[in-house]
Amino acid sequence: MTDPIARWKAEHANFSRLLDLMDAQIALFHEGERPDYELMLDVMHYMTHYPDQYHHPHEDLACQVLLEREAAYREAVEDLAGQHARIAASGTRLVQDLNAIVNGALIARAAVETDSAAYTRTLRQHMQQEHELIFPALDRVLDTADWASLDTRIDLAADPIFGGSVDKRYTALQQRIAEQVGCDCTPVT
Ligand SMILES: [Fe+2]
Numbered sequence: 336m337t338d339p340i341a342r343w344k345a346e347h348a349n350f351s352r353l354l355d356l357m358d359a360q361i362a363l364f365h366e367g368e369r370p371d372y373e374l375m376l377d378v379m380h381y382m383t384h385y386p387d388q389y390h391h392p393h394e395d396l397a398c399q400v401l402l403e404r405e406a407a408y409r410e411a412v413e414d415l416a417g418q419h420a421r422i423a424a425s426g427t428r429l430v431q432d433l434n435a436i437v438n439g440a441l442i443a444r445a446a447v448e449t450d451s452a453a454y455t456r457t458l459r460q461h462m463q464q465e466h467e468l469i470f471p472a473l474d475r476v477l478d479t480a481d482w483a484s485l486d487t488r489i490d491l492a493a494d495p496i497f498g499g500s501v502d503k504r505y506t507a508l509q510q511r512i513a514e515q516v517g518c519d520c521t522p523v524t
């Protein structure tokens with residue numbers, strides 16, 4: 336059984352690489368150049384289909400066990416669950432905005448850029464909070480049996496970019512990750 340906290344930390348490093356790509360596109364916008372909206376859309380498609388549907392719900396389940404053991408974590412756990420919900424909602428909104436741009440709909444591009452910057456900032460702060468407060472608490476309080484029990488309650492899908500084989504939908508994105516922000520993966524040719 337893989338250590339879930341080690342896996343989450345590795346996934347955070349992957350998410351950070353994607354946020355770096357997003358931030359680079361936002362910087363282009365500020366320099367008056369056209370961002371690569373298709374690339375941003377690929378990143379956000381992934382963020383709303385892997386972290387929002389598997390990574391964060393798994394963390395929420397583990398946090399529920401933490402709360403059952405130590406009620407003092409109630410505020411932190413509820414705060415984290417709220418952040419997960421807000422991150423998912425703003426990610427979905429961003430996908431809709433980017434889709435609108437790619438499809439030529441009339442939409443304020445500056446607003447999309449502001450929302451993108453807010454998304455990357457919020458997710459970075461969120462991951463930092465998990466590293467500093469939540470992961471150490473989970474590591475201290477949950478035992479092997481807890482983690483094994485959680486594994487039976489969660490649908491663990493393979494990561495479609497970093498999980499060993501790359502989903503066709505993300506081939507171009509994976510190439511950009513390898514070229515621009517580095518990854519432990521081999522670019523697909
Ligand atoms: Fe999270």
Ligand SMILES: [Fe+2]
Pocket residue numbers: 343347390391394462465
């Ligand atoms: Fe996380």
